Amino acid sequence: MEEKVKLLGCWTSGYSYRVIWALKLKGVEYDYIEEDLRNKSDMLLQFNPVHKKIPVLVHGGKPIAESLVILEYIEETWPESPLLPKDSYERALARFWIKFGDDKGRTLSVLFFQAPEEKPDENAIKEVVEFLKILEEKALGDKKYFGGNNIGLVDIAYGWLCHWLRALEDMRGVKVLEPSTLPRLHAWVENFEQIPVIQENLPDYTKWLAHLKSRRN
Amino acid sequence: MADELVLLDTCVSMFGMRVRIALAEKGIKYEYKEQDLTNKSELLLKMNSINKKIPVLIHNGKPICESLIIVQYIDEVWNDRSPFLPSDPYQRAQARFWADFFDQKAVYAVGKKLVTTKGEEQEAAKKEFLEIYKTMERELGEKPYFGGEKFGYVDIALITFYSWFYVYETLEKFSMEAECPKIVAWAKRCMQKESVAKTLPDQKKVYKRVLELYGLK
Numbered sequence: 001m002e003e004k005v006k007l008l009g010c011w012t013s014g015y016s017y018r019v020i021w022a023l024k025l026k027g028v029e030y031d032y033i034e035e036d037l038r039n040k041s042d043m044l045l046q047f048n049p050v051h052k053k054i055p056v057l058v059h060g061g062k063p064i065a066e067s068l069v070i071l072e073y074i075e076e077t078w079p080e081s082p083l084l085p086k087d088s089y090e091r092a093l094a095r096f097w098i099k100f101g102d103d104k105g106r107t108l109s110v111l112f113f114q115a116p117e118e119k120p121d122e123n124a125i126k127e128v129v130e131f132l133k134i135l136e137e138k139a140l141g142d143k144k145y146f147g148g149n150n151i152g153l154v155d156i157a158y159g160w161l162c163h164w165l166r167a168l169e170d171m172r173g174v175k176v177l178e179p180s181t182l183p184r185l186h187a188w189v190e191n192f193e194q195i196p197v198i199q200e201n202l203p204d205y206t207k208w209l210a211h212l213k214s215r216r217n
Numbered sequence: 218m219a220d221e222l223v224l225l226d227t228c229v230s231m232f233g234m235r236v237r238i239a240l241a242e243k244g245i246k247y248e249y250k251e252q253d254l255t256n257k258s259e260l261l262l263k264m265n266s267i268n269k270k271i272p273v274l275i276h277n278g279k280p281i282c283e284s285l286i287i288v289q290y291i292d293e294v295w296n297d298r299s300p301f302l303p304s305d306p307y308q309r310a311q312a313r314f315w316a317d318f319f320d321q322k323a324v325y326a327v328g329k330k331l332v333t334t335k336g337e338e339q340e341a342a343k344k345e346f347l348e349i350y351k352t353m354e355r356e357l358g359e360k361p362y363f364g365g366e367k368f369g370y371v372d373i374a375l376i377t378f379y380s381w382f383y384v385y386e387t388l389e390k391f392s393m394e395a396e397c398p399k400i401v402a403w404a405k406r407c408m409q410k411e412s413v414a415k416t417l418p419d420q421k422k423v424y425k426r427v428l429e430l431y432g433l434k
Contacts, residue, residue, distance in 0.1 A: 050318060050352065064310045066317055073310040092281045092290040099283055100267065134267060 003060030005030035008044050010037055011203050012211050014160030015067040016055045021156050022071050024197045026078045068098060071153050083153045097139045097146065098157040104131045108164060111172055120172045128168075129176050136185040144191060155192060162189050163202070167209055222247035223275040225261050227254060229426065231325065232284040233272040234377035234416050239288045241412035242368070243295045247274075285316055288373055301370040315356055315363065316374040322349045324378055332388045333431050343389060350397045357399055361406060368410060372403075376413055379404040383420035384427045 007023065007030050009016035023030050035044055035054050047056045047063035056063050057070045064073050075084050084091050110124045139154070140146055146154035161177075169175045179186045192198055224240070224247050226233035240247055252261055252271050264273045264280035274281045274290070281287050292301040302309045327349070330342035353375065357363055363371035382393045382404070394401045407413045427433070 059307070062307055064307070064314070066314055069310050069313045069317060072313060073306055076306040076309065088290055088293045089276070089279055089281070091293070092286050095286045095289070096282055099286065138267065 002029075004058075006033060006058040007031070008033045008035050008041075008047065008054050008056040008058070010035050010054050012208060013054060014164070017159060017201060017203075018067045018156050019055045019057060019070050019074070020201050021159065021197060022074045022083060022153070024201060025083065025151075026074065026081050028074070028078055068102070068157070071156065075153065083147070083151075083156065085147075085152070094147075094152065094154050097135075097154045100139075101135075101158050105160070108168070111168060111174065120174050125174055125176065128174075132176060132182055132185055136182050140184055140188055142184070145188065151192065151195060155188075159192065159198065162193055163205060163208060165189070166205065167212055170209060171213065220245075221275075221277050224249050225252050225258075225264060225273040225275070226250070226271045227252050229418070229423075230271060231377040231380070234380075235284045235373050236272045236274060236287050236291070237416045238373050238377070238412045239291045239301065241416060242299045242301070242373075242410075243291060244298070245291070245295060285320065285374060288370065292370070301364070301373060303364070303369070312364070312370045315353070315371045319349070319353065319371075319374055324349055328378075328381055328385060329431075331385055332427070332433065339389075343391070346385070347396055350393070350400050354397045354399045357403055362403065368407065372407060376404060376407045377417065379407070380417045380420055380423050381427070384424050387424060388433065 005023070005028060007016075007019055009019065009032060011034060020032075033041075033043070035041060037054070040052060044054065044056065045052055047058060048054075048065040051065060053065070055067055055070060056065050057073065058064075059073075059077070064070050071083070075082065084094055104127075108124075108128055111120055111128070135158070143149075145151045146158065165177045176182075177186055177189065193202070222240075222245065224233070224236060226236065226249065228251060237249075250258075250260070252258060254271070257269060261271065261273065262269055264275055265271075265282045268282065270282070272282075272284055272287060274287045276290075276294075281290050288301060302312055322345075324346070327342055327346050331339060331346050334342060353363075360366075362368045363375070382401075385391075386393055408417070
């Protein structure tokens with residue numbers, strides 16, 4: 001008998017969606033619990049006492065926290081529709097790119113959390129462009145997805161780029177992902193968003209942007 | 218065909234030590250190449266063109282970067298002996314979570330603040346430093362190792378930072394044994410292992426070097 005799967009998440013969090021996408025791609029049934037992060041539930045505090053954050057996956061009553069740890073757990077527990085390569089070297093590369101994205105992702109947030117009247121931080125913009133260039137040239141290359149012909153954990157880990165880069169333009173007037181300068185990455189965003197599981201499980205952009213703006217104020 | 222392994226590292230790097238312990242645990246032979254980070258070699262720049270950091274493990278010409286990714290790679294490739302990660306997916310997730318927690322807390326940076334700042338900033342750093350280790354101590358509980366009965370992934374991730382305990386204790390006049398007795402007992406237990414004893418530097422030598430490094434009395 002399959003043990004019950006529960007996901008504590010938040011509709012505004014990119015980390016939450018990573019887990020949703022992985023579960024859906026593998027056809028894993030789960031109960032979703034929306035958390036109000038300004039008023040954390042007892043269940044969340046009990047299941048993630050260390051960080052008190054979402055997402056938390058609960059499988060057969062046992063909690064796993066941290067999105068990347070959860071993704072590796074999902075991959076190992078439900079090996080059908082694999083999201084990581086079989087080859088150990090390729091797996092190490094995938095893990096490297098995932099970590100790279102999470103480490104660099106913080107730079108983007110600098111641009112968002114500046115005051116609206118401040119001119120966008122030039123150095124931060126430069127860093128973002130460089131980051132995207134590296135992704136396009138070294139991580140994506142000529143592949144359709146980071147995972148090759150099909151999406152994998154690296155694509156899932158970078159899914160946040162889709163909404164955030166759009167928001168960067170709408171909120172800060174900073175356009176970094178142009179088809180003329182980053183054609184392959186630009187194509188990746190389009191391809192990624194068209195995958196049915198992804199398309200059906202993305203927060204409404206307008207609603208999400210409004211939330212982002214309110215959070216910043 | 219014999220495996221060709223090269224490790225690009227610096228002898229003082231606690232991240233590099235993780236890899237050296239992992240290789241020693243599995244009885245793997247490799248060529249060690251000491252790097253000068255003030256004058257980075259062409260090999261390092263080629264093998265880790267993204268971050269330009271050590272450690273880098275080069276396996277039959279192919280580079281793997283990031284200490285914990287390298288440790289996982291070693292565990293997967295040489296999976297016939299001394300496993301670092303447990304076989305149960307839930308236990309593996311817990312191990313990954315705790316190693317990630319420790320790295321997220323940036324003990325090295327906190328420790329640096331502890332010995333190079335004064336007043337309120339130093340007090341805050343000391344509090345943070347002890348909190349990290351007390352959290353790890355609670356996780357360790359009564360187990361001989363973080364891995365349970367056997368030395369494993371989390372032990373490898375943490376033990377290399379033990380070589381700085383003497384530095385913190387001597388400069389800041391507190392006793393890790395008094396504050397975190399189980400951690401100190403665990404560390405001494407790890408030091409009984411040849412792989413650890415041969416890799417970790419002498420604590421007094423580290424102390425001398427740190428004094429020079431930070432220009433302290």
